[in-house]
Amino acid sequence: MVDEKLPPSKEPAERPPDQTTPGNAATRFGLEDHEATQQDARVNTLRQAEERRGSMVPPDKRAMSMKMSQARLHTINDPNRTGTHSAEATTPPAKPAVNISSRSSLVRGVAPDLPPKPQRPSDSEADLESSDVDRPSAKRKSEKALADVSTSSSEESEKRVPPAAASAPPPAQAEPQWKSIDFAASEAEPIAPPAPRPEDVPLPPPMMSSLPTDGSPDDVQSINSKLTNTDITFHPSKVFASKATNTSGMLYSDEENEPEEEEFPKLPDQFSASDLDTLFLLACREVKKAGAIALAENKKNQEYTTKKHTNDIVTPTDNIVEESFIKAISSRYPNHQFIAEERISKSETGMVTLTDDPTWIIDPIDGTMNFVHHFPYYCISVAYLVNQETQFGIIYNPPMKNMYTAQLGKGAQMNGEMIRTTGQTNLSAAMVLQEYSSGSNEARNQVATENSQRLVKKTHAMRSIGSSAMCLAMVASGVADAFYNFGLHVWDMAAGALIVTEAGGVVMDPAGEELDIMSRRCLAASTDYLALELGNCLQQNYPSPRDDEPRSVNPNEYGPAPETRDFTSQTDFPDSDTPETTDTEIGGEKSATPAN
Amino acid sequence: MSHNVDVEKCLEVASNLVSEAGRLIARNNEQRQDFVCKSNDIDLVTQTDKDVEQLLMDGIRRHFPEHKFIGEEESSGAEGVKKLTDEPTWIIDPVDGTMNFVHAFPHSCISVGLKVNKVTELGLVYNPILEQRFTARRGHGAFYNGRRIHVSGQKELGKALVTSEFGTTRDEAKMKVVHENFEKMAKKAHGLRVLGSAALNMSMVALGAADANYEFGIHAWDVCAGDLIVREAGGVVIDPAGGEFDIMSRRVLAAATPELAQEISKVLTQFNPLPRDD
Numbered sequence: 031m032v033d034e035k036l037p038p039s040k041e042p043a044e045r046p047p048d049q050t051t052p053g054n055a056a057t058r059f060g061l062e063d064h065e066a067t068q069q070d071a072r073v074n075t076l077r078q079a080e081e082r083r084g085s086m087v088p089p090d091k092r093a094m095s096m097k098m099s100q101a102r103l104h105t106i107n108d109p110n111r112t113g114t115h116s117a118e119a120t121t122p123p124a125k126p127a128v129n130i131s132s133r134s135s136l137v138r139g140v141a142p143d144l145p146p147k148p149q150r151p152s153d154s155e156a157d158l159e160s161s162d163v164d165r166p167s168a169k170r171k172s173e174k175a176l177a178d179v180s181t182s183s184s185e186e187s188e189k190r191v192p193p194a195a196a197s198a199p200p201p202a203q204a205e206p207q208w209k210s211i212d213f214a215a216s217e218a219e220p221i222a223p224p225a226p227r228p229e230d231v232p233l234p235p236p237m238m239s240s241l242p243t244d245g246s247p248d249d250v251q252s253i254n255s256k257l258t259n260t261d262i263t264f265h266p267s268k269v270f271a272s273k274a275t276n277t278s279g280m281l282y283s284d285e286e287n288e289p290e291e292e293e294f295p296k297l298p299d300q301f302s303a304s305d306l307d308t309l310f311l312l313a314c315r316e317v318k319k320a321g322a323i324a325l326a327e328n329k330k331n332q333e334y335t336t337k338k339h340t341n342d343i344v345t346p347t348d349n350i351v352e353e354s355f356i357k358a359i360s361s362r363y364p365n366h367q368f369i370a371e372e373r374i375s376k377s378e379t380g381m382v383t384l385t386d387d388p389t390w391i392i393d394p395i396d397g398t399m400n401f402v403h404h405f406p407y408y409c410i411s412v413a414y415l416v417n418q419e420t421q422f423g424i425i426y427n428p429p430m431k432n433m434y435t436a437q438l439g440k441g442a443q444m445n446g447e448m449i450r451t452t453g454q455t456n457l458s459a460a461m462v463l464q465e466y467s468s469g470s471n472e473a474r475n476q477v478a479t480e481n482s483q484r485l486v487k488k489t490h491a492m493r494s495i496g497s498s499a500m501c502l503a504m505v506a507s508g509v510a511d512a513f514y515n516f517g518l519h520v521w522d523m524a525a526g527a528l529i530v531t532e533a534g535g536v537v538m539d540p541a542g543e544e545l546d547i548m549s550r551r552c553l554a555a556s557t558d559y560l561a562l563e564l565g566n567c568l569q570q571n572y573p574s575p576r577d578d579e580p581r582s583v584n585p586n587e588y589g590p591a592p593e594t595r596d597f598t599s600q601t602d603f604p605d606s607d608t609p610e611t612t613d614t615e616i617g618g619e620k621s622a623t624p625a626n
Numbered sequence: 627m628s629h630n631v632d633v634e635k636c637l638e639v640a641s642n643l644v645s646e647a648g649r650l651i652a653r654n655n656e657q658r659q660d661f662v663c664k665s666n667d668i669d670l671v672t673q674t675d676k677d678v679e680q681l682l683m684d685g686i687r688r689h690f691p692e693h694k695f696i697g698e699e700e701s702s703g704a705e706g707v708k709k710l711t712d713e714p715t716w717i718i719d720p721v722d723g724t725m726n727f728v729h730a731f732p733h734s735c736i737s738v739g740l741k742v743n744k745v746t747e748l749g750l751v752y753n754p755i756l757e758q759r760f761t762a763r764r765g766h767g768a769f770y771n772g773r774r775i776h777v778s779g780q781k782e783l784g785k786a787l788v789t790s791e792f793g794t795t796r797d798e799a800k801m802k803v804v805h806e807n808f809e810k811m812a813k814k815a816h817g818l819r820v821l822g823s824a825a826l827n828m829s830m831v832a833l834g835a836a837d838a839n840y841e842f843g844i845h846a847w848d849v850c851a852g853d854l855i856v857r858e859a860g861g862v863v864i865d866p867a868g869g870e871f872d873i874m875s876r877r878v879l880a881a882a883t884p885e886l887a888q889e890i891s892k893v894l895t896q897f898n899p900l901p902r903d904d
Contacts, residue, residue: 399787399816399817400787400817403778403787403816403817403835403836403837404834404835405787405819405830405835405836406835430756452729461725461729461731466808466811466812466817466818475812475813478812479805479808479809479812482805482808483801483805486792486801486805487801490725490729491725491726491729491731491792491822492792492820493731493820493821493822494818494819494820495819495820495821496817496819504731508730509729509730509731509732510729510731511729
């Protein structure tokens with residue numbers, strides 16, 4: 031409680047006098063936000079606030095229209111940028127298609143830098159994509175709010191660069207400035223809508239007549255910018271500087287836009303669950319949305335609760351992502367079943383029951399520890415099973431913007447490109463992934479340590495990244511050769527197991543038998559031979575209870591009682607929020623390049 | 627004799643060269659490299675490793691003919707590691723995380739540091755696969771893709787994400803210490819990650835995505851740039867035993883705060899790699 035009070039008293043003292051008003055607003059907003067992340071009830075409040083914010087988007091566009099009108103008279107940079115956004119938002123569908131094609135060619139051309147202008151069309155694309163969704167208006171508004179958050183974040187990133195580059199202020203001073211900007215930007219949203227309403231009436235005719243003109247200059251500027259970027263490519267001295275101003279926002283926008291075009295065509299309002307191809311596309315779209323939620327939430331400090339022990343943690347985002355995905359699917363298919371990490375965790379028995387019914391197996395955030403530390407290896411894992419056979423699997427890593435997918439019998443892909451395992455057969459030449467301290471179970475930790483000591487001598491290399499689902503995805507895509515783990519759960523491996531096998535790899539029980547997804551044991555490798563060789567080297571551990579057994583089978587699986595830790599009270603995270611944003615935007619775009 | 631250097635120009639030249647080298651690495655990453663062993667270790671050297679170092683050194687010589695070099699590939703030649711003098715000296719690892727590179731595991735980077743009068747003035751770490759670029763100039767802060775970065779501020783080991791490595795040598799005495807420390811960290815830290823590149827591990831500490839990094843058996847070129855980047859991001863870099871960092875000792879402990887560094891120092895079993903880099 032004391033910690034919560036201290037920040038407000040410090041911030042005013044550090045803030046320059048001319049920022050007093052924004053500071054006060056920021057303080058109020060900051061406190062509200064902090065409280066909202068601490069309790070479930072507050073999370074709901076936060077969600078409602080986001081929905082309210084979403085409902086204000088349409089009036090905001092009118093505000094932008096007015097600003098655009100003013101910009102033509104006064105030629106001011108910031109209003110002009112806003113005006114351009116508005117113009118693009120109202121452009122007819124035909125023009126976005128042209129822009130999409132143009133941007134796709136840019137991305138494929140591997141130009142290191144992209145022009146600022148196309149960022150606006152991507153916003154209109156996000157709006158169009160939202161309109162395709164057949165769901166209550168509240169959800170539509172919520173999605174627009176998320177899109178708005180992304181835009182706002184991108185703009186804030188651009189604003190932050192000049193001060194840092196110009197004066198390189200000490201960290202202590204930089205922090206309050208960033209906070210102030212964040213809060214002021216967010217606070218500004220509710221204020222903007224009411225003002226321009228009366229003035230909208232006389233403006234429509236001039237705006238309509240100006241649209242074609244605006245479209246043409248944008249295209250010309252886009253072409254010029256493309257040429258400029260090409261020119262910059264041949265002058266490496268400018269690459270770094272250009273990236274500082276353009277890279278993060280632009281790459282983020284383009285990466286987000288292209289998959290939508292290729293992977294998410296407009297879906298019919300109603301279709302049968304037996305239409306697996308369409309159901310798969312729906313799932314991919316919902317996973318992408320869930321990823322956007324996780325990414326946005328990761329920019330805030332996260333309190334987490336330990337479910338069973340200090341290393342098995344759940345954040346509010348786990349619950350938000352899980353419930354939003356389940357709601358999206360169950361609203362269309364009320365009879366479908368869900369096996370989801372957080373729901374199972376909260377249930378009385380903790381027992382998983384898998385029937386022949388259509389069933390979704392979901393891990394809303396795999397690698398939660400990475401998530402709360404802003405370590406960029408966390409992901410959303412979703413598998414769909416019918417008659418207990420996996421039909422498709424999806425693993426999405428939002429910071430890297432890598433989406434690994436597989437449909438039964440149709441191979442595996444990463445961001446739309448086919449992936450294959452390495453084909454490695456020799457353990458001594460293999461890179462093997464494993465995890466440490468997967469829980470507070472002493473026997474299992476000891477086994478992990480002993481296996482690590484033995485394997486480091488027999489393998490080419492050992493790596494540890496903190497997410498079982500991501501490890502499976504890496505074996506599938508061929509950047510690692512094998513993975514094993516004891517103590518993981520069915521939701522950690524259901525999607526990844528199919529992706530590995532569809533990529534030509536093998537998934538089995540670590541003792542060499544057929545995989546039993548309820549056993550909490552898993553070994554994956556690029557080939558049969560490598561899997562068996564690795565399995566032969568392992569000291570075995572048999573986690574109890576199995577996922578399909580109740581907790582009462584082994585009350586001693588986890589030692590101490592669950593506890594709640596306020597991760598933010600003793601850690602100074604605000605400064606790391608911004609770099610992490612950059613990391614997620616940059617890393618995602620370029621990590622897709624090798625697949626091309 | 628004191629040497630004066632235009633560090634701003636050095637940064638510009640190094641950035642250009644590193645971008646060019648990054649494109650070379652990214653192209654070669656698409657194809658797996660055949661690798662050969664050297665010095666009976668499983669440290670790897672590929673043609674890319676040599677090509678990148680040559681590209682960087684030739685480029686720097688064109689602008690600064692009198693500057694000296696300490697590089698991984700150069701140091702593996704007949705002369706061994708060169709002495710560090712007061713001369714402006716570039717300390718270069720052309721491909722840090724060579725094992726990752728060979729496997730296409732996306733954590734390889736170029737590490738370039740510049741020391742003048744034995745003081746690190748400039749640090750640059752670039753992962754071309756993920757387009758991660760970390761830069762720092764002494765007294766001017768640390769940046770990630772052009773944006774100012776800061777360490778996490780974590781003070782407790784129990785809440786810290788720690789990174790480390792197995793290292794490349796398979797010497798029994800060292801491996802015993804490595805395993806002992808891994809076991810201790812697995813129990814005491816919030817999480818333990820092994821990504822395969824010392825320079826990137828340190829950069830993650832500077833970024834605030836990890837809270838600490840320690841390793842025995844590294845070389846000067848692995849940590850010279852990362853050391854400055856962590857310190858300019860507000861973190862600390864010390865000797866794993868708790869004393870002052872000695873870049874030639876082949877030991878390093880980087881952390882978000884002094885408190886965290888000292889806590890980890892007390893937990894670690896010590897190991898002194900021989901020979902020293904000097």
